[in-house]
Amino acid sequence: MVATGEKELILSLQNPLEREAAFGRLVIQYQKVLYYHIRRLVLLHEDADDVLQNTFLKVWRNLDSFRGDAAIKTWLYRIATNEALSFIAQKKRRATDGIESLENDLGHSMNQGRDVSGEEIQHKLQRAVETLPERQRLVFNMRYYDDMRYEEMSDVLGVTEGALKASYHHAVKKIESYLTGIHP
Amino acid sequence: MKDQSYTPEAMEDPEESALLRSIARKEPYEAPEGYFEGLENRIFSLIDEADPLSAAPILSSIPKNSSFTVPEGYFEAFPERMTRLVRQETTGSRVRKLWQSRTQVWFSAGMAAAISLLIMYAAVSFGKNDPAGLEGIPTEDLMAAADVEHMDLDLLTEGMDENDLNRLRQRMRYPITEDEYTTLLNHLDAEDFESLLSEE
Incomplete structure (x- = not known):
């Protein structure tokens, strides 16, 4: 069930006049939870920052397709998870192609304590x-x-x-x- | 002494096999009625009830803090950065839309020019050597010429070189409405034809 506050947010996101302000509220509300969700998957802050930015850009571009049937949180998590997993897959591919060494990369994240x-x-x-x-x-x-x-x-x-x-x-x-x- | 009943020879005994075969293959045990319905859910609810953390004392003793550090001020600055990005995106998309609509107009103009050019060739093919004489061609004929499906391209494009033909064929794939055609035809001249063919 969609909560009243969330309903209002969805309506504002679907209204072109209120969209930008509502999007700002959405970012403030969900940035931390999504950041840590992504960070736990990609480990490095720089990578998490890239993925988080791409996640919110995707959200912005697809606002019209979000009908509000699912909870916003579920939708955001789905996009963030897909973005993070694609990022990891890409990183693995680059490592396989020899552009980067996956071992070095993982070693870097492990040994540096990943902050x-x-x-x-x-x-x-x-x-x-x-x-x-x-x-x-x-x-x-x-x-x-x-x-x-x-x-x-x-x-x-x-x-x-x-x-x-x-x-x-x-x-x-x-x-x-x-x-x-x-x-x- | 070796028990003969379990040797491969004994197991292959045709008499014994026949005896076993004569017994109906029926499960001798019965499960209570409805036992299998919802079994999966019952198992998973047991899993759910038995929180795995209760069997993990070390993990349970660790505070659930976020162990990752984040640069100072990151979450304060991030929303502003996102707003800037989406604004850029919106402006970019408006520019793209404008560009697309201009391209569309150009394309419509190009299409009309291509059709007119074909008509000119058609006129030549039909023995009307003066392109100015095209004005005498009935509108229906012009529109028929604009109807790509029914146009005899070979006849109309006779004398054109391969490059011109390819370009025209490419443009013929794009539809043009009757109104667009009439409007644009009234505003196009020979120079438009030249520029059309000089454009990629």
Whole structure:
């Protein structure tokens, strides 16, 4: 169900006279949650910044096609996720083509600590998350960090709730054993 | 002594096989009625109830802070940057639309010029050596000439070189309305034909 505030935002986004101001509100409202969602996937700030910018540009260009049937958050997450996954795929392709070395790139992100703040345990958790396969990492992040409901995740990713639950369970298990193995 | 009943020979015993074959293949156990309906959901709801974090004490003990650092002032500056970008995008798209509409007009003009040129050739082909005499051609004939489907291109374009033909053929793919044709024809002259053919 679409909330009243969100309904008003959608109406303003669809009105050419109010569109730009409404878009500004949309960016302010969702920039952080989308940034961290993207950042957890692409790891580097510069990459997250590029992907976030492209995400909002895509949103702007497709405002007319958004009918408001789904929640804005779901729509935004879907675009952000697609953008981030395409970015990662492109990066992998470039690495395969020899334009960039994927190992160097990953090494760079791992060794530089990717501007990760906080205690050592946070670094360890990040390293554990990075060992997960891409899709499992995505599911883990959305559930663990964003507290997203399986139903919402299913709308964003187009995967059944059952598969998401199973995926999250596997991810948690893997992370726990990673942490157990290296935890002092 | 070796148990003969499990040797490959014994298993291939035609008599035993025949005996086994004579028994109807029926599942001897029965599941309660409706057991399989919604089984998947029941399993997943159990998974859901059993929060995997409860079996992950180390992970559960880690505070859910965002561990990534972000440059100072990033989120304050980002909305302004996005607004600038979409404004550029909107201006760019207006310019593109204007350019497209101008191109369309040019194309319509080009089309009319191409048709007129064909008519001129047609006139020559039909023995009317003076292009000025085209004015004497009935409008229906002009419109018929504009009807690409029914035009005899070979006849009309006789004497034109390959490049001109290709360009004209390219332009003939674009439709032109009767009004556009009439309007543009009234405003085009021989120079337009020249410029049409000199344009890529």
